[in-house]
Amino acid sequence: MSVMLISKNKINSIMELDNGLAMNEDEKRAIWYAYVGNITCYNLQYEENVEIDFDWKSQVDFIMDKHIALSELKSLRYNIYTNDGNCFVQQKWIDLMEGVINRFEDKKTEALNDNQVLLSQMAINSKLNS
Secondary structure, eight states, X not given: OOOOOOOHHHHHHHHTOOSSOOOOHHHHHHHHHHHHHHHHHHHHHXXXXXXXXXXXXXXXXXXXXXXXXXXXXXXXXXXXXXXXXXXXXXXHHHHHHHHHHHHHHHHHHHHHHHHHHXXXXXXXXXXXXX
């Protein structure tokens, strides 16, 4: 697999999500470090010189859906490693980002379960009313 770049706009949008999963400053910093690590891995892997924009508290251009954010975070987690397995992010920051990913996954599972319960109740009510 190849190292893909995750855009700064996506990273900032993820960090600004306000959906009951508010991230603390250390978690935001962990995601930012992963962004920097992603660019470093990309540059090393492909002998490129993509510039790192270190203004990590810039304005957000768009609101990201939490399900897309989860996918982007998982992609970022994968893309902080070169094809040789080199990583330029300390484990403590990776662990913090992993905690955010786990919370997103838990929230997604909770929403899916709530939807399943609702559908089951609707099916029961439909049978009772027929």
